[in-house]
Amino acid sequence: MTSTTSPAPSAAERLRAEHGTALTLGDDCDLPDDLVIEIDHGAHLTIGDRVSIRRGSTIQVHRGATVAIGADVAIGEHTFISAMAGIRIGDGAALSNMVDLHDHNHRPRTAANVPTGQLVPWASGFEAAPIMIGPGAILSNKVTVTAGVRIGANALVGANAVVSHSIAPDTVATGVPATSRRTFDGAPAPREDRRTLTVGFFGTSIMEHLEAFNAQMANQADLPEVGSKVTVEVWRQRGWVHRLALSLRAAWPHVGIDVRNFGEGGATSRDITGIVEADRATTGTDYDLVLLGCGINDVWRRFQNRMSEAVDLDEYTRHIHTMLSGLSGYSRRIVVVSETPFGPVEDPGTVTEMNAELARYNDAARTAASAHGALFLDVWGPFTAAARHLTPANAEGEDPGSLWSDGVHLTELGDTVLLQQAERFLAEHRIVEKLLDYPLLERDAALAAYGPLFARHRPAGS
Structure with missing residues (x-):
């Protein structure tokens, strides 16, 4: 008896079917079957051509936010990307294994933020600011990048670093918090959005x-x-x-x-x-x-x-x-x-x-x-x-x-x-x-203030 079972859909096909117009996915991408992508209402994820993402990784795009991953980007295993305002990863950038990008924090549980005293983790709300990673930047294993940070083109961030303030282009940075150790004559790369x-x-x-x-x-x-x-x-x-x-x-x-x-x-x-x-x-x-x-x-x-x-x-x-x-x-x-x-x-x-x-x-x-x-x-x-x-x-x-x-x-x-x-x-x-860091703002205020930075990475009218 001849089997007529259809081949399982690829990861790209599955994600397109699941997210529809909320996802713009480029050609020739290498995506793992276990890639988790969560896109809330009004949010958008753009993944450029020839992007490689390894197993165990998660991308969360919360309500109204944008994540834009450029062409020829490589993302390692068990990387976590979560946006409430916006995250942009420039062309040719590399994120090694277990990198964490969060563009938001819980606000402190002050009386003003939690007037009822409600004991749930999200009661105080969130504050957010964009994360921008320049073209050709490399983030080594277990790097954490916090809200509001810009990492310049060609920058190299050493393993286990916590990037809590912006890093200039053509710079090697290491440590907690990440600090510039030296600069170098960087290869040609687009210099986007001069601050x-x-x-x-x-x-x-x-x-x-x-x-x-x-x-x-x-x-x-x-x-x-x-x-x-x-x-x-x-x-x-x-x-x-x-x-x-x-x-x-x-x-x-x-x-x-x-x-x-x-x-x-x-x-x-x-x-x-x-x-x-x-x-x-x-x-x-x-x-x-x-x-x-x-x-x-x-x-x-x-x-x-x-x-x-x-x-x-x-x-x-x-x-x-x-x-x-x-x-x-x-x-x-x-x-x-x-x-x-x-x-x-x-x-x-x-x-x-x-x-x-x-x-x-x-x-x-x-x-x-x-x-x-x-x-x-x-x-x-x-x-x-x-x-x-x-x-x-x-x-x-x-x-x-x-x-x-x-x-x-x-x-x-x-x-x-x-x-x-x-x-x-x-x-x-x-x-x-x-x-040089983007100021942290209350979540909705951050969406309004920083939305224009990501407009070109979203479909017209979205």
Whole structure:
């Protein structure tokens, strides 16, 4: 008797029949029979051409979320991928055995999150943020990647690592938490979705630092003759803010650094509060990082006997709280920068009195920063320490190493002291590294905020 039994459907055929339009499955994929794929309502899974997935692996795509696996991706045995916002794995990436990708966490069981006290694991809800793995990246055995992390193109993550913060392209990272160990000259790979950090500076002329500019003065191939005259074409912002922006761009060339400097010469805290409010009203900009510093003109105006412009400590304190309260609503990280001390702008006794008063304003700024969850960068100590050790002016009045050009505004040396403190502070707190992560949001908010990142990986209208 001849058997007419039909051959068992392939894994690809079974999955297409089971999930319909919720699954986009490419050609020539190598999928195991025991592959578990769970796709909830409104979710979508895209698997590119020539993807290989080994036995014992699971892919969960929860309500509304997206998982997009590029072409020529290899996924090892017993790997677990679970998305509530979105996970993207770039072309040619490799996940070794027992890799775990979860783009979500349980929220803490606070009274606000669980008002009824219900004792079930999901009662507190979830928070989520995308996981993005770049083209050509390799994750070794038993690597765990947490929510909000970007792993750059060609990156190599060592076995057993826990990747809790983003990893740059062309980088070897190992450990718990995973830390960059070295970089290399990476092979060509698509650099998708360049991340841009928006950095705002609000302060006085110490942040604004205008310099006269003529294009010929900056062109090494066409410098003007010594003794000739050039015309000032424009004022440009330079100083420590400009140099810090260059430093960030050099250290993070794969990241866009969008610097917006709202420093204004002569501004008091009263003026800067207005600048912050006007910026929000006119541009609506959300900032990844804000550096805020003011107070020196609040004090100086009183000693100049310009009493209508002076700002006393109580009013200054109100202004700093107002600015921090507003900025906290649309800035991921705020750093309040202390004012630099006064130099020899008056006789020594008056300068001592001015600095004693300015120190009180800095203390108020430190307290306000703590109250609003901002960081405080204290440059006062390093600045005064440097000033003590610099060579004083000689008998001819020449000043070979002053931090101040006029007792208030900074020389290039003063700018460098401030720059070094800012760079060290950002590095110690790993501020840029943490800002490169996607912020965790409540589950539905994450779907709304991050959905556009995955739109091209879903069928039109889904």
